Amino acid sequence: MATPVLDKADATPEPGFADSPYITVTFRVRRFNPEVSAEATWQDFQLEIDPKERVLDGLHKIKWDLDGTLTFRRSCAHGICGSDAMRINGKNRLACKTLIKDINPEKPITIEPIKGLTVLKDLVVDMEPFFQAYRDVMPFLITKDTNEPTRERLQSAEDRERFDDTTKCILCAACTSSCPVFWNDGQYFGPAAIVNAHRFIFDSRDEAGEQRLEILNDRDGVWRCRTTFNCTDACPRGIEVTKAIAEVKRALITRRF
Amino acid sequence: MSTTETTPAGIGPVEGASVFTADNPAPVIEPPRKRTKKTPKSTRGNFEMYGWLFMRLSGVVLVVLVLGHLLIQLVLDGGVSKIGFAFVAGRWASPFWQVWDLLMLWLAMLHGANGLRTVINDYAERANTRLWLKGLLYTATVFTILLGTLVIFTFDPNIR
Numbered sequence: 001m002a003t004p005v006l007d008k009a010d011a012t013p014e015p016g017f018a019d020s021p022y023i024t025v026t027f028r029v030r031r032f033n034p035e036v037s038a039e040a041t042w043q044d045f046q047l048e049i050d051p052k053e054r055v056l057d058g059l060h061k062i063k064w065d066l067d068g069t070l071t072f073r074r075s076c077a078h079g080i081c082g083s084d085a086m087r088i089n090g091k092n093r094l095a096c097k098t099l100i101k102d103i104n105p106e107k108p109i110t111i112e113p114i115k116g117l118t119v120l121k122d123l124v125v126d127m128e129p130f131f132q133a134y135r136d137v138m139p140f141l142i143t144k145d146t147n148e149p150t151r152e153r154l155q156s157a158e159d160r161e162r163f164d165d166t167t168k169c170i171l172c173a174a175c176t177s178s179c180p181v182f183w184n185d186g187q188y189f190g191p192a193a194i195v196n197a198h199r200f201i202f203d204s205r206d207e208a209g210e211q212r213l214e215i216l217n218d219r220d221g222v223w224r225c226r227t228t229f230n231c232t233d234a235c236p237r238g239i240e241v242t243k244a245i246a247e248v249k250r251a252l253i254t255r256r257f
Numbered sequence: 258m259s260t261t262e263t264t265p266a267g268i269g270p271v272e273g274a275s276v277f278t279a280d281n282p283a284p285v286i287e288p289p290r291k292r293t294k295k296t297p298k299s300t301r302g303n304f305e306m307y308g309w310l311f312m313r314l315s316g317v318v319l320v321v322l323v324l325g326h327l328l329i330q331l332v333l334d335g336g337v338s339k340i341g342f343a344f345v346a347g348r349w350a351s352p353f354w355q356v357w358d359l360l361m362l363w364l365a366m367l368h369g370a371n372g373l374r375t376v377i378n379d380y381a382e383r384a385n386t387r388l389w390l391k392g393l394l395y396t397a398t399v400f401t402i403l404l405g406t407l408v409i410f411t412f413d414p415n416i417r
Contacts, residue, residue: 036275038283118287126285129292184379186291220297223305224378252306 022048025100026108027058029070032119040119044108051101055088055109059095072123079236082172086123087112092174092234114177116186130173133189137197137215142208159204166199166244168237175231175241187220191231191241194222198244201251213252222248289382308371315364322361346414355409362405370398 024046032040045062056077063070072095075081079097086095088111089103095111103109117125143153169192176182176190189197197216201209216222222245231241277283331337348354373394381387 034282034285035277035279036283037277116288118285118291120285129288132292132294181379184289184382186288187297214301215299217303217306218297219300219305221305223309224375226379249309253310256303256306 021050021052023051023105025049025051025058025105027062028108028110029059029062029122030110030112031070031122032113033069033121042110049100051099051105053100054096055093055098055100055103055111056084056095058100058109059111070123071121080170082170085114085172085174085177085236087114087177092178094172094174094236097236114173116177116179116183117173125177127173129186130176130190130192131171133176133193134171134196137189137193137212138208139196139200141200141203141206142211143205144207153205155204162204163199163202165239166195166202168239169195169199170237171196172236174234174236175239178230178234180228180230181224181226185220185224188224189216189221191225191245194225194245194248195239195241198248201248209251210255213248213255216248217252222252225249308374312368312371315368319361319364319368322357322364326357326361346412349409349412350414359406359409362409363402366398366402366405370394 027045028042030040031043045066047058047061049058056074059072072084074084074096077096079094084095085092088098089109092114113119113123113125117127117130119125171192173192176192179191181188182190194216197212200206201212225245227242229242235241330340374391377387377390381390
C-alpha cells in the first residue's frame with residue numbers, strides 16, 4: 001500500500017484537467033509608483049486560483065510569483081488587524097475576508113486603494129489623517145478619580161452590552177474611506193472616529209463622555225453625517241456604524257433638551 | 258502557474274528614461290482639506306446641532322404648509338385658473354393666510370439655505386470658493402426673505 005503523498009495535490013493542475021478546482025481570474029489592479037510615473041494606471045494579471053480562496057491569496061500569488069513590485073498592506077491576513085482594506089469591485093472590503101467566488105470571478109476583479117486618503121504606492125495609502133481623527137476623540141478610558149485603582153472597574157453585563165457593537169472596530173478605515181463627505185472634506189471626523197468615541201461615550205466606567213460629545217458636536221463632527229449608510233455597508237466587522245453615529249446625535253440632543 | 262498579461266502601464270520599462278526616480282518622486286495627489294494635528298479648530302457652540310434639528314422640524318411643518326398651499330392654489334375650487342390679483346388679495350385679507358404664507362416663506366427659505374450651506378460645505382474644497390458661494394447664498398436668502406415679508410405685511414389690495 002502506497003503512502004499518500006501531498007506533492008500531487010500541490011502541483012499545478014494540468015490544463016483541461018476536469019476535476020481542477022482552479023479557474024482563471026483576471027485581477028485588474030490600480031498601480032501607482034511615484035518613482036516611475038505621476039500617473040496611476042490599471043494593470044491586469046491573470047492567475048489560476050481556487051475560487052474558494054480569498055482576494056488576498058490572489059494578491060500574494062501576484063506579488064510572490066508574477067510581479068514583486070506590487071505593494072499592499074497586510075499583517076494577520078485573517079480579518080482582525082485591519083491592514084488590508086481596499087476597494088474591491090468598487091466596494092470597500094478586507095482582501096483577507098473576501099472570497100473570489102463571492103465577487104463574480106468571470107469578470108475582471110478590480111482592486112484599488114481606499115478613497116479619500118493620499119495614495120503612496122499601489123494599494124498603500126497614508127493613514128495619518130485617519131488616525132489623527134481617531135486620536136482627536138480621545139479613544140481611551142478617562143476617569144476623574146486620579147488615584148491608582150485598587151481593584152478592577154466592574155461593569156454589569158447590560159452596561160457592557162450597551163456599547164458592544166462598537167468595540168468590534170479594527171480601524172481598517174473601510175467605513176471612513178467609503179464616506180462621500182470624507183472624500184470631499186477630510187476635516188470631517190469620519191465614521192471610524194465616531195464609532196470609537198461611541199465605544200467610550202456609552203461605557204459606564206468612562207467619565208469623559210461629556211468631553212467627547214463636545215468634540216463631536218463641532219462643525220466637523222457628527223452633524224456632517226448625511227446618513228448614506230455607506231459606512232455600515234462597508235464595515236467588514238458588521239458594525240452598525242450609521243446607527244452608532246445616530247446614537248451619538250441623539251445623546252447630543254437629549255443632553256441639551 | 259499562470260500567465261501575466263500586462264496592459265501598457267506606467268510601471269515597468271517605458272520608452273525613454275523616466276523623469277521620476279527614487280530621489281525625485283512624482284507628486285502624490287493629496288485629498289482636499291486633509292486633517293492634521295492642528296485641524297479642525299474647535300468651534301464651541303451648538304450651531305450645527307440646532308441647524309440639524311431645524312432641518313428635521315421645519316421639514317415636517319413644511320410638508321403640511323407646502324402641500325396645503327399647492328392643494329388650495331392648484332387643485333381645489335377651479336384649480337390654477339382661479340388665481341389672480343383678486344384671489345390673492347382676498348386670501349391676504351385674512352391674518353390666518355398671512356401667517357401661513359409668512360411661515361412658509363421663512364421656513365422654506367431657511368430650510369433651503371441651510372441645505373445649500375451643507376452642500377457647499379461638503380463639495381466646495383477651497384476656502385475662498387466656500388466663502389464666495391456662501392456669501393452669495395446668504396445675500397440671496399436675506400434679500401428674498403425681506404422682500405417677501407415686506408410684501409406680505411404691506412400688501413395693498415387697492416393698488417392701482
